[in-house]
Each structure stands twice: as C-alpha cells, then as structure tokens.
Amino acid sequence: MARGSTRPTSRDVAQAAGVSQAAVSLVLGDKWRGRVSETTAERVREAARDLGYRPNLAARNLRLGRTRTVLLVVPALTTEFFAGVYTGAARVAADHGFGVVLYPSPEGIGPARDPFASAQAALDGVIASSMAADALTAIRGDQLPLVMLDSDPEGSLGAATVNLDITDGVRQVAEHLLDLGHRRFLHLAADVPSWTFEVRARELAARVGAVPGTSVRTVRAPISIDDALAAASAALSAPGPRPTALVCDDDKLAAGAYKAARRLGLRVPDDLSVTGLDDLALATALDPELTTVRLDAELFGEHGMRALLAVLEGRTPEAGDIPVELVVRGSTAPPSAS
Amino acid sequence: MARGSTRPTSRDVAQAAGVSQAAVSLVLGDKWRGRVSETTAERVREAARDLGYRPNLAARNLRLGRTRTVLLVVPALTTEFFAGVYTGAARVAADHGFGVVLYPSPEGIGPARDPFASAQAALDGVIASSMAADALTAIRGDQLPLVMLDSDPEGSLGAATVNLDITDGVRQVAEHLLDLGHRRFLHLAADVPSWTFEVRARELAARVGAVPGTSVRTVRAPISIDDALAAASAALSAPGPRPTALVCDDDKLAAGAYKAARRLGLRVPDDLSVTGLDDLALATALDPELTTVRLDAELFGEHGMRALLAVLEGRTPEAGDIPVELVVRGSTAPPSAS
DNA sequence: GAGCGGACGTTATACGTAAAACTTCCGGCG
C-alpha cells in the first residue's frame, strides 16, 4: 500500500512481475540464461518498463565496490583545449561502460577544497592534468589509480603519465623559424608552474642554441591576453636590437602579442613573426592567422582514459608520446632585411 | 587479520579506537554532543586520522537517500561561457555542501546516450542548458528536480527557469546601432534550435522594425568561425544595397564575420559595424575589438544553482532575469556617408 | 530507598543491489 511517490526498486518490480527480487536482478543484469525462463524474463522486463524502474546507483556501487566513474581534474576551463580532452576521455570511457566526471579547479572556490569533496561521486580512478597543481596533493592522499597528463615522467612517482610530444612541437617551431632565417628570438613563456611549460623553454633554448649567432630572451606572463599584452609590450620596446621572432607558449599569449605588436606599430609577420601553441579557434580568428602547433586534445583525452583503464585492469599502459603538428599560417615569414 | 590493502571502514576505525561503529559515525558526523565523551571522541578522531579513513560515499548515499550532487548539463564546451557557468554553480554548491558534476554533451558519442548513463553518480537534481536539447528528453524521463537555463518560461512545463536578460541585451545593441545612424541591418543568426536564439531574432526585428526606413535581413550559420565566414561572405556579397551593421548572435560568429569582411575588402567599422554577444576572450583579441553584450556567466551559474537549491528545499526560486551589459568597443561606428 | 534523568555508550536495523548458496521439480538413464 501507499507506494506513493518514491522511486520504484527492484523489489517493486519483482512484486509486479510475481517473482523474487533476485530474479529481477538476474534478468536486468543479463545473467539469467539458464536461470530464468524466457517468458518470466520478459515479464520482468515488462514490469520494469511499466514502473519506469531505474537501478539505484548508490546501492549498486556499494554492492559492487566500484563505480565505473572516473574523475578528470583539469585547470579552470578557460579554453576549449580541456573540453577536447574531456570529449576524448568520455568517448573512450563510454565505450567501456564508464562515466567521466569533470573537476575544473574553480578559481575563487578556494584551493583548500579538494576534488573529492566536490565530486561527491565515489570514484574508481583519476586522470589529472599537471596544470591543476593545487589539487594534486589531495589526490595523492587517496590511493586511487591515477594517470597524469603532461607531467614529468620522472617526477610523478609511480603514477602513469600520458604526454603530448611538446618537445617535438617546439622543435618544429624552432626549426621553422630558423629555416626562415630568424636569429633573434623572444620567448613569451606562460607563468605557470608546470612541467609542460618547462619543457617548452628547455627545448627552445636547446634548438636555437645549437645554431651559432642566435639569441633567446625570455619573458613570462600569466596565460591571459591582457597579461601577455603587457609583457610583450615591455619586452618589445626594451633597448637593444629587436627580436624578429616571438615564440609563445600558448595561443592566448600570442593573441596578446598581436595586440602589443599593433600598439608598437609593428606588423605581423613583416616586422615580427609570431607563433603559438594549441591551435585554438582563436588561432584562425586572428589576423593574420597564427602559425601554431596543433595539439589533438581529443586524442590526448582518449589516451589518458585508455591508460587509466589499463591501470584499472592491472595492465601496463602503453608508452609513447602523442604526436603534434606544426601548422604554418600567415604569422611567420622571413625577417625583413636589416 | 589480513586487513590487507582494502580501504578502512568505519568499523576498522571503531576497532582501532576500541568503540562501536555507531560511536564512530556519531563522532565523525558531528552528532556526538551529549552522547560520547570528549576524550572518547578525540580517540576516535585520532584513529580515523591514523588509518586515513574516508567514508564510503556509495554507502552514505544509499543510507541517506540523497547525494548532495547535482548534474549540470551543457552543450559541448567549446567556449569559456559554460566554464563560467560551471564555476558559478560550483561555488554556490560548495557553500551548501553540494558537488556539481558536469555533463558536456560530447559530440561524437552519440545522442542516444543519456546523461545518467554517463554521469554514473546518483543525483539530487539537474541544471540543464536549453542548448543541450538532445539530452532533455532523457532528463524529463526521470522525476529529478530540474532547473532550466535560458529556456522559454512558458514552454518548460513545471521546471523552474533562470534566464539572462537577452532581450534587454539585444535591445541595447539595436538602440546603439540605430543611434549611430544605421538603417540596413544584417542579422547573423546562430543555427541552433534554442529559445535563447529565437529571442534574439524576435527582439532585433521588433526594435529595428519600430524605426521607419529600416530593414533587417537574416542569415543563419552554425556557431563556428568557418561557418560564419561562409554565411557572412555570401550575405555581404549579395546583390542590392549592402547592410551597414552586422548583428551577430554570438562572438564566435562575429569572428567569422570579421574574416568575411576582410576578404571582401570591407573595413570594420568604417564600412561595416559588427556586434557580438557573450564577451568571450575572443572579443578583445579581434582587431578592432568587438562591441558586444557581456553575459556574466558565473552569475548565471550561481543563480541556476541557487534556484535548484530552492527547489530541493521546497521553496520557490526567486524570479527575475539576470541583467546584461552592452560593451562598446571599436567595431561599431556611424555608417560612412552615402 | 524508590525513582528519575542525564551521560555514555551499544545493539540492531534499513537503505537497494548482486550474487552465492540452496530448494524443488522433472526427465532420462543404467
């Protein structure tokens, strides 16, 4: 009596179909072959449909001791890059019956709040971008299976890592600009403490430094158009010979650099070649379109999820970085004479 | 014996502290006053700390019949707008002990897959953007408390709605352009079946139509720079007098319009004024910077979450649209003579 | 000296599911 408004349970379905709760679980869990007759199974399925039955996930998770849910920890979602990572991860996850919960470290909520307090769901594992640095300590506290994205393979003790081949991307940028004849470089670096940015600086210095008569100056800025504008302005109007090539750690920084160049009366690419890294929508919205390194965010997410699945199943994730590709557009050209 | 590697439970803590499981639950749940002595309570807390105890959320959710987790359903996260919505919603949620799980309908996963299959977490409620139209039917199937964002207050039977005052934003755009002297308008509309875009078209037609001697032509494009470029190109090179003002439903469309104008040799704003809507980072990356309507995404998310909390507590969400603001930048100017 | 109420706990139970272990019925085989 008075079943009222509460959600139907497997027991309600059992009663409606005239069987035991166990039978319902067997049928709906597709484990009934040889245990329940076809006619009874159909009766159960019908009752479930009629009642609009949906299994209680909390109960199932408790019973099974796993949730088929993983957490993706990313920095604040201010570009479409991590949206792509999510999409790729979610696609692979769905193929394996997993769900992905997103935890974008929300600025302003306070760094002390750890991801697990927020993503209340019980979790089977975690994929974390190294850029979400503040959240990491909290994560390591738990013993959850962990995959790190874009993180130092040496430094992330034990955790599997999946990386984009940023080193190769920077190499391609450097060689492209060197081939064009550039010798004086300015590196507009992201002021974010993350391994992936250290790699950029290191590789650029190495490649350019290998050629005699070159120089690289570095200036740092937080990843925002306005900050990049300010930093690039200052650097470009500094005394001494002006750099002819500006290598940015990120497309957003490049957008700021465009504005700085414009204010200083420098034309891109005639007076200054500019490169980015990411290939966001922004890159083709700029005028001229930005020469940049395309990162396949979805593929990145897919690999991350596959690695986590491997860890969960006790396998070893396959190694190997994800290739990236230089996309040459209108923002790079040979340096003007002089 | 052999407690091994499995996560400690409240029973383990109880054993370590020499009390019953119930006592542990009382202490850790902060309900022990008058039930457990201070010294015993401290002993329990210490044991919990030593063992690294974390309550099993699946069990708690099952016991309590609620999860303090809500789902935020958004269209694919290709701009920072919904990142802002998430941030606002998550902030308010955190203040009330809730978590927010994000479900960006991932393109390519297939529309049939409903959010609940993916976000395996059990949920207390849902906040859904009307732009994620394909997911909505699945949602209505469940009887979860629902708040709709940017949705027709008439059409969304029963569900509470929280809206940005888009109508007012479009009004401001229209009056700004009319004040500048524009009479021939082109409306670059988002080709997305959503109420929020219908509103834009309706209000623009009404405001401009109220002034004699005006005209509005409309052309639609999916929200992508390339599609906008194509649509705007075609419309701007059509026969007849060229429009002097191009009103875009979205900043991304405006970015496409800039490229179209450039290819046709039209200068912004001298030959063509352009407006957007959103105020993404993109808006200030463009040259000239885009006159657009600033939507406060975080505030939007906050209001959405507050409305859902109200519904969950049986209160009536407060009504009232969220104000928006026209930001005049360099992309609008009086039409050139002739 | 009976009784009462607070302090300090414990025992028992329920949440909804999955699955192991058990029952019952029957047809067939040696």
Next chain:
DNA sequence: CGCCGGAAGTTTTACGTATAACGTCCGCTC
C-alpha cells in the same frame, strides 16, 4: 527403481553507513 543433472527459481547474505531504540551506571531528589 534409484539417482543424477539441469532448469527455474528462491532464500540469504554482504556491501558501509546513519540513526532509532535500547541499556547501563551513577548521582540526586523526595
């Protein structure tokens, strides 16, 4: 005839938590 094995279920249990309901013990009051 005795027995075995498979089909078709059912009964029971466990997952980890929160909390209602129940015990003590002790100091006080009347």
